[in-house]
Amino acid sequence: MITRLAGARVFDPANGVRGEKRDLFFEDGVMIAAPAGGVGRSYDLGGLVAMPGAIDIHSHIAGGKVNLARLLMTEEHRSAPVARGAATRSGGGVATPSCFVTGYRYAALGYTAAFEPAMVPSNARSAHLEMADLPIIDKGAYLMLGNDELLLRLIASGAEQERINDYVAWMLNATASLGIKTVNPGGISAFKFNARGLAIDESGPQHGVTPRRIVQALARAVFELGVPHPLHTHCNNLGIPGNVDTTLATIAAAEGFPLHLTHAQFHSYGTEGDRRFSSAAARLAEAVSRNPNVTLDVGQIMFGQTVTASGDTMAQYRNRGLASPDKWIVMDIECDGGCGLVPFRYRDSNFVNALQWAIGLELFLLIEDPWRVFLTTDHPNGAPFTCYPHLIRLLMDRSFRNDCLKSIHPAAQQATTLGSITREYTLEEIAITTRAAPARILGLAGCGHLGPGACADIAVYAEEADRERMFAAPRYLFKSGVEVARHGEVLATPAGATHVVRPEFDRAIEAEIGAFFHQHMSFGFEHFRLSEGELADAGLRLLAQPCRPRRRA
Numbered sequence: 001m002i003t004r005l006a007g008a009r010v011f012d013p014a015n016g017v018r019g020e021k022r023d024l025f026f027e028d029g030v031m032i033a034a035p036a037g038g039v040g041r042s043y044d045l046g047g048l049v050a051m052p053g054a055i056d057i058h059s060h061i062a063g064g065k066v067n068l069a070r071l072l073m074t075e076e077h078r079s080a081p082v083a084r085g086a087a088t089r090s091g092g093g094v095a096t097p098s099c100f101v102t103g104y105r106y107a108a109l110g111y112t113a114a115f116e117p118a119m120v121p122s123n124a125r126s127a128h129l130e131m132a133d134l135p136i137i138d139k140g141a142y143l144m145l146g147n148d149e150l151l152l153r154l155i156a157s158g159a160e161q162e163r164i165n166d167y168v169a170w171m172l173n174a175t176a177s178l179g180i181k182t183v184n185p186g187g188i189s190a191f192k193f194n195a196r197g198l199a200i201d202e203s204g205p206q207h208g209v210t211p212r213r214i215v216q217a218l219a220r221a222v223f224e225l226g227v228p229h230p231l232h233t234h235c236n237n238l239g240i241p242g243n244v245d246t247t248l249a250t251i252a253a254a255e256g257f258p259l260h261l262t263h264a265q266f267h268s269y270g271t272e273g274d275r276r277f278s279s280a281a282a283r284l285a286e287a288v289s290r291n292p293n294v295t296l297d298v299g300q301i302m303f304g305q306t307v308t309a310s311g312d313t314m315a316q317y318r319n320r321g322l323a324s325p326d327k328w329i330v331m332d333i334e335c336d337g338g339c340g341l342v343p344f345r346y347r348d349s350n351f352v353n354a355l356q357w358a359i360g361l362e363l364f365l366l367i368e369d370p371w372r373v374f375l376t377t378d379h380p381n382g383a384p385f386t387c388y389p390h391l392i393r394l395l396m397d398r399s400f401r402n403d404c405l406k407s408i409h410p411a412a413q414q415a416t417t418l419g420s421i422t423r424e425y426t427l428e429e430i431a432i433t434t435r436a437a438p439a440r441i442l443g444l445a446g447c448g449h450l451g452p453g454a455c456a457d458i459a460v461y462a463e464e465a466d467r468e469r470m471f472a473a474p475r476y477l478f479k480s481g482v483e484v485a486r487h488g489e490v491l492a493t494p495a496g497a498t499h500v501v502r503p504e505f506d507r508a509i510e511a512e513i514g515a516f517f518h519q520h521m522s523f524g525f526e527h528f529r530l531s532e533g534e535l536a537d538a539g540l541r542l543l544a545q546p547c548r549p550r551r552r553a
């Protein structure tokens with residue numbers, strides 16, 4: 001049956017549609033051109049705004065640390081229960097929502113995809129099983145490498161780039177991942193040997209490998225394997241005053257290969273002023289405009305209670321004294337990496353928190369190209385994703401932003417240029433930064449646009465001057481052509497797809513990986529690799545996104 005959505009102002013930046021009135025058509029979950037014959041069902045969307053479903057490029061929605069965060073924050077579940085609905089299960093949590101509630105809440109905000117950015121290899125099976133329980137939205141995961149024992153050994157022994165590429169490709173296939181993430185490259189390994197910091201050119205205590213070398217090797221591997229999404233990079237020295245120098249050095253370390261900097265707000269700090277903590281957002285924004293190979297997501301913080309959940313054990317151990325409420329977890333996982341949970345309450349009356357808030361907004365507003373900056377709160381690290389409508393209003397409404405600015409710590413108001421920035425995001429720019437651009441940087445061919453052949457993921461909003469209200473409860477959300485939410489209420493819960501990449505590799509690498517597993521890992525090489533059959537049995541529908549042909553740079 002063909003469905004027509006008639007008369008909305010359509011924002012489809014990938015296809016150059018910039019708010020013109022258009023009719024949209026889809027059939028069997030896929031967008032089609034205007035049909036010659038009749039349609040089976042029609043929605044009158046006159047006066048409304050339609051966009052592709054939104055895509056969250058970086059949100060902690062599954063895996064070991066998400067579950068540990070739920071365990072740590074039981075009071076959060078008690079305080080925010082969600083009752084069973086006609087189409088939905090009960091659940092709870094805001095910063096640490098249950099799997100089901102995560103899917104419902106994203107759909108209620110007009111989102112149709114979210115990506116787990118820190119899957120530990122040995123936890124991939126569990127993470128995928130949890131994602132199978134996330135209703136409605138598409139998902140996928142970036143695999144954490146860069147502190148895993150075997151990669152560090154390969155680099156330390158001078159292995160050729162081709163062997164590193166084979167290892168990375170094998171890992172992506174074995175764990176059904178969409179991309180590669182590196183977290184505090186080398187630093188988590190160093191933490192296990194009692195280091196409390198690792199500078200970009202400092203040799204790690206066990207293997208003598210520097211973070212710069214890890215970034216070089218992985219950024220190049222991802223490019224040469226033809227994986228669409230650049231190396232997703234959580235730089236060293238998260239949260240430390242002056243860390244912008246590390247961030248800029250990390251850009252240099254990529255040597256022109258594509259690089260995505262994640263939660264850049266936490267990596268944009270200088271040391272100026274009496275308090276030795278200042279905004280370096282302008283420096284990073286300049287670097288982004290000078291380096292066309294670089295994209296970033298912001299990781300905006302919002303004031304209120306949340307929990308930080310990170311693979312960066314070194315940073316989380318450092319922050320444990322700031323835990324609010326006062327409890328925390330830091331742990332090591334196999335020979336793969338680490339994980340740490342620290343509850344956090346960001347306060348507008350706290351100078352550092354207030355300036356962090358302003359730094360995130362400066363990044364959004366100073367980076368001119370909306371195709372290269374993505375809207376995230378690093379859920380739940382900066383704030384729960386439910387804050388997105390509020391964040392969109394901050395970006396689109398200067399007088400609202402300036403009113404909020406007046407309520408933060410006075411010294412932070414003095415330390416930011418935010419009040420002098422006149423830019424307001426347009427609806428087209430919101431459609432780029434939350435839809436078209438994330439789909440493009442992730443290589444999702446059928447998402448983030450509304451041209452023929454695209455998935456019929458469509459969010460429809462009533463245009464309101466108050467952009468927070470507008471984006472908080474879309475009038476309609478269609479997922480693969482199914483009306484899944486209306487006025488922010490979930491009506492149906494179909495399962496979304498799991499996006500993966502399947503780059504080629506030379507099977508000779510398996511002997512080396514097998515021998516390493518046999519000697520060092522607590523489970524067998526034969527059991528590590530996820531089979532398509534077991535993932536299908538768990539309800540996952542894998543969608544392999546094409547890689548470019550493998551090549552040597």
Ligand SMILES: [Zn+2]
Pocket residue numbers: 058060117118263378381
């Ligand atoms: Zn994150």
